[in-house]
Amino acid sequence: xxxxxxxxxxxxxxxxxxxxxxxxxxxxxxxxxxxxxxxxxxxxxxxxxxxxxxxxxxxxxxxxxxxxxxxxxxxxxxxxxxxxxxxxxxxxxxxxxxxxxxxxxxxxxxxxxxxxxxxxxxxxxxxxxxxxxxxxxxxxxxxxxxxxxxxxxxxxxxxxxxxxxxxxxxxxxxxxxxxxxxxxxxxxxxxxxxxxxxxxxxxxxxxx
Numbered sequence: 717x718x719x720x721x722x723x724x725x726x727x728x729x730x731x732x733x734x735x736x737x738x739x740x741x742x743x744x745x746x747x748x749x750x751x752x753x754x755x756x757x758x759x760x761x762x763x764x765x766x767x768x769x770x771x772x773x774x775x776x777x778x779x780x781x782x783x784x785x786x787x788x789x790x791x792x793x794x795x796x797x798x799x800x801x802x803x804x805x806x807x808x809x810x811x812x813x814x815x816x817x818x819x820x821x822x823x824x825x826x827x828x829x830x831x832x833x834x835x836x837x838x839x840x841x842x843x844x845x846x847x848x849x850x851x852x853x854x855x856x857x858x859x860x861x862x863x864x865x866x867x868x869x870x871x872x873x874x875x876x877x878x879x880x881x882x883x884x885x886x887x888x889x890x891x892x893x894x895x896x897x898x899x900x901x902x903x904x905x906x907x908x909x910x911x912x913x914x915x916x917x918x919x920x921x922x923x924x
Contacts, residue, residue, distance in 0.1 A: 720775050721747060724756075727771050734767045735759035750818055760798050765806050772807075785809060791816060827877040830885065836872050837885060840865055844893050852897055861890055861922060890922070 728734045728746050736744060737757045748755040758764035776782055789812025790804045804811050815822035815832060822832055843864060852860070869886055872878070895905065912922045 719778075720771075721749070723774065724768075724771050727767055728758075731767050733763040735761055735764050753818060760792055760803070762803065762806060765803060769807055789816070821872060821875050824876065827879050828872070828882055829879060830881055833872070833878070833882045833885070836868065837889065840868060840886070840889050843868075844889075848897075854894075857894055857897060858922070861894060865890060865893070866922070894922075 724746050725744075728736075728744070735758060736746070737759050740746075740757055746757055748757075756768055758768060772783060785808050788807070788809040790800070790807060790809045791812040791814060792798060792800050792803070793814060800811050815824050817823070817835075820835075822828075822835070824832060847860065894911070
């Protein structure tokens with residue numbers, strides 16, 4: 717990818733028809749690489765896309781590595797009046813939308829809202845529903861919360877600033893599963909703050 721990055725850098729600096737996106741010219745920011753994924757940035761115009769198309773074609777000719785058109789997307793932001801389909805066809809990509817996902821989580825720069833956290837909440841609910849066919853004891857539910865659900869929560873928490881409302885919803889999911897399992901009936905036997913106290917103090921040691 718170093719060769720590709722150098723090619724992009726040279727072409728975007730030499731071709732005066734290329735336009736940087738807002739506040740990216742000073743850096744100058746054109747691409748970001750994430751393992752096997754690539755983000756390319758430019759102003760929403762046909763000439764800038766033409767430059768990228770030529771760079772991609774040149775890279776294919778040199779490396780014989782092709783992009784996957786079914787997994788490649790063009791995302792337009794702040795320019796609702798443009799013909800997105802026309803721009804997408806110029807590169808042969810699909811039309812995408814924000815927030816896009818990377819490694820299963822949405823790429824956002826601000827605190828994650830309830831709506832943006834829905835994939836995590838739905839994933840937790842699916843896990844809990846999947847355990848419904850099993851005879852899960854209270855002790856087993858403790859372990860499932862610690863090992864599975866908390867790991868999912870911490871993965872997202874390390875990636876984002878989570879709003880308190882999101883954390884509260886996740887804790888509600890934990891509490892409901894702990895005391896009810898998959899049953900619609902059940903009652904809280906102990907305050908959540910007490911449940912989260914360490915085992916040394918006679919509690920369950922869950923992460924609060």
